[in-house]
Amino acid sequence: MVSTLIGKQAVVVGAGMSGLTAAGALAHRFDHVVVLERDTLPTEPTYRAGTPQARHVHALLLSGQRALSELFPGFEQKLARAGAVPLRAGLEAVYYGKRIRVATWARYRLM
Numbered sequence: 001m002v003s004t005l006i007g008k009q010a011v012v013v014g015a016g017m018s019g020l021t022a023a024g025a026l027a028h029r030f031d032h033v034v035v036l037e038r039d040t041l042p043t044e045p046t047y048r049a050g051t052p053q054a055r056h057v058h059a060l061l062l063s064g065q066r067a068l069s070e071l072f073p074g075f076e077q078k079l080a081r082a083g084a085v086p087l088r089a090g091l092e093a094v095y096y097g098k099r100i101r102v103a104t105w106a107r108y109r110l111m
């Protein structure tokens with residue numbers, strides 16, 4: 001059988017969404033993938049200096065969710081356990097400038 005490996009080691013700089021997704025993709029093609037991150041990564045979902053944008057509400061659209069689930073089996077379940085809220089964009093969330101309002105029945109679904 002022909003090996004699908006490209007090389008022994010790949011190095012990714014940054015453990016944000018891009019870096020970790022790249023590392024996940026490279027893991028299928030390299031023996032080792034090293035991710036260099038300047039922050040100490042927290043074990044719980046929380047803010048850190050290297051990703052200041054994380055203080056804003058972030059939404060993951062369906063195509064991104066599907067792609068990440070393909071790359072990382074169990075991704076959706078892990079997101080849910082970490083506190084992610086499933087919403088139908090435009091139906092259950094309304095943006096008012098910097099604020100986001102979640103429809104009452106969507107909030108109820110979270111309880």
Ligand SMILES: Cc1cc2nc3c(=O)[nH]c(=O)nc-3n(C[C@H](O)[C@H](O)[C@H](O)COP(=O)(O)OP(=O)(O)OC[C@H]3O[C@@H](n4cnc5c(N)ncnc54)[C@H](O)[C@@H]3O)c2cc1C
Pocket residue numbers: 013014015016017018019036037038039049050051053056057058059060
């Ligand atoms: C207000 C706001 C709202 C947003 N809302 C959404 C949204 O709803 N949905 C969405 O998909 N996107 C959203 N985005 C965009 C999204 O946040 C970014 O596209 C995404 O976080 C970029 O990820 P990244 O991994 O490329 O970079 P980053 O998240 O910036 O990660 C870079 C990583 O590299 C590390 N790093 C940097 N320099 C070094 C170094 N020299 N050595 C080692 N490590 C280093 C940092 O510590 C960090 O961990 C939003 C952005 C903003 C600002």
